[in-house]
Amino acid sequence: MNIDATKIQGGITLIRLAGRMDVEGTSAIETRFTAHAVSDGAAVVLDMAGVDFLSSYGIRALMLVAKALRQRGGAMALMCPQDAVRKVLETSGVDQLIPLGDSLSEAKAALGS
Structure with missing residues (x-):
């Protein structure tokens, strides 16, 4: 699993993930993912285009980071x-708790809602 984080316009942290968000992949990036998301700012867009598998362990990581951001007033x-990943997000209800966009502009707009 690979992770890359950059600041984009509006002070948003864009985090790109690539690989399998299974136990092994998520464990490999979980500490860096949390650090980038929580310490870099209150607004995070997570680019999931490179994620080809999402397990319950990956869902757990997403939910923990989203919760930590909300506790700090972020999103x-x-x-x-x-x-396949979208289907997992929708079936598990994650898309009801963490907004989902089909583009960067949609994801950025969802941060404001």
Whole structure:
């Protein structure tokens, strides 16, 4: 699993993930993911385009980071998940708790809602 974080316009942290968000993949990036998301700012967009598998362990990591951000007055939105990952997000109800956009502009707009 790979992770890359950059600041974009509006002080938003854009985090790009690539690989499998299973136990092994999520464990490999969980500390860095949490550190980037929580310490870099209150607004985070998580680019899921490179994630080709999402397990319950990956869902747990997403929910923990979203909760930590909310406790600090921040927010997180997901963007561009592959079809299989989108299905997992929707079936598990994660999309009801963390906004989901099909583009960066949609994800950024969801942060304001």
